[in-house]
Amino acid sequence: MGASPEILLTILLFAMSCVWAFPEVASAKHAGITRHYKFNIKLKNVTRLCHTKSMVTVNGRFPGPRIVAREGDRVVVKVVSHVPNNISIHWHGIRQLQSGWADGPSYITQCPIQTNQTYVYNFTITGQRGTLFWHAHISWLRASVYGSLIVFPKHNVSYPFAKPHKEVTIMLGIQLPFFYFSDDLLFVYSRVEYKHFGLV
Numbered sequence: 001m002g003a004s005p006e007i008l009l010t011i012l013l014f015a016m017s018c019v020w021a022f023p024e025v026a027s028a029k030h031a032g033i034t035r036h037y038k039f040n041i042k043l044k045n046v047t048r049l050c051h052t053k054s055m056v057t058v059n060g061r062f063p064g065p066r067i068v069a070r071e072g073d074r075v076v077v078k079v080v081s082h083v084p085n086n087i088s089i090h091w092h093g094i095r096q097l098q099s100g101w102a103d104g105p106s107y108i109t110q111c112p113i114q115t116n117q118t119y120v121y122n123f124t125i126t127g128q129r130g131t132l133f134w135h136a137h138i139s140w141l142r143a144s145v146y147g148s149l150i151v152f153p154k155h156n157v158s159y160p161f162a163k164p165h166k167e168v169t170i171m172l173g174i175q176l177p178f179f180y181f182s183d184d185l186l187f188v189y190s191r192v193e194y195k196h197f198g199l200v
């Protein structure tokens with residue numbers, strides 16, 4: 001597989017982040033609970049750089065909702081498609097142990113979710129913690145369909161560093177204005193990226 005703009009997008013979308021203290025996690029009494037989320041895939045008009053575009057989003061949010069869990073928890077995400085596009089969601093960085101069908105790449109571990117269809121992702125987070133992200137795993141939809149996925153250590157297990165004073169999630173999606181809000185910039189951007197990979 002050659003270096004493609006898709007790979008680049010994945011890199012650009014990489015969520016660099018720390019974490020925030022979430023009440024829902026703080027109130028969990030023990031590891032190993034099931035956390036339920038519902039993702040409604042729908043169109044939303046978003047305005048950036050004075051341009052408005054209809055984008056595919058999760059629950060009308062951009063970036064999409066944050067998923068928060070503790071190591072050892074099961075995560076169940078019910079995805080319902082209300083858009084014409086085929087779609088699937090990949091939980092980037094999650095080791096799918098005996099749950100490969102929850103990994104998300106379209107046409108690799110599943111057929112894409114089609115209009116009005118539902119797919120339930122169901123996986124357990126084992127032996128890993130930190131800040132990851134989820135994103136659409138088909139075509140270019142990952143450009144607008146992504147969000148953070150934060151895995152706290154088990155209760156009474158400390159971070160491998162001193163407890164930070166404050167933790168904040170930062171999502172980087174710098175490709176977005178180029179792809180969505182200016183055709184001229186899209187052209188320039190494509191040229192730059194193809195050149196970067198030695199394709200032109």
Ligand SMILES: *[C@@H]1O[C@H](CO)[C@@H](O)[C@H](O)[C@H]1NC(C)=O
Pocket residue numbers: 043044045054
């Ligand atoms: C987006 O805006 C267009 C034009 O105003 C409108 O026709 C369309 O229904 C809007 N879409 C959504 C999802 O709000």
Ligand SMILES: *[C@@H]1O[C@H](CO)[C@@H](O)[C@H](O)[C@H]1NC(C)=O
Pocket residue numbers: 086111112114
């Ligand atoms: C959506 O997925 C179905 C099932 O894989 C496929 O038959 C169809 O061609 C896809 N549609 C588009 C627009 O890619």
Ligand SMILES: *[C@@H]1O[C@H](CO)[C@@H](O)[C@H](O)[C@H]1NC(C)=O
Pocket residue numbers: 115116
């Ligand atoms: C999806 O559901 C809506 C509402 O029930 C319906 O109008 C539409 O025809 C359905 N589309 C497809 C492709 O099944």
Ligand SMILES: *[C@@H]1O[C@H](CO)[C@@H](O)[C@H](O)[C@H]1NC(C)=O
Pocket residue numbers: 076120122123
């Ligand atoms: C998730 O998977 C587990 C293990 O296979 C199963 O027991 C549970 O019922 C599933 N939950 C949902 C909502 O599908």
Ligand SMILES: *[C@@H]1O[C@H](CO)[C@@H](O)[C@H](O)[C@H]1NC(C)=O
Pocket residue numbers: 029030155156
């Ligand atoms: C966490 O550690 C404290 C102090 O050692 C103990 O009292 C508490 O029961 C532990 N909580 C859990 C969930 O293990």
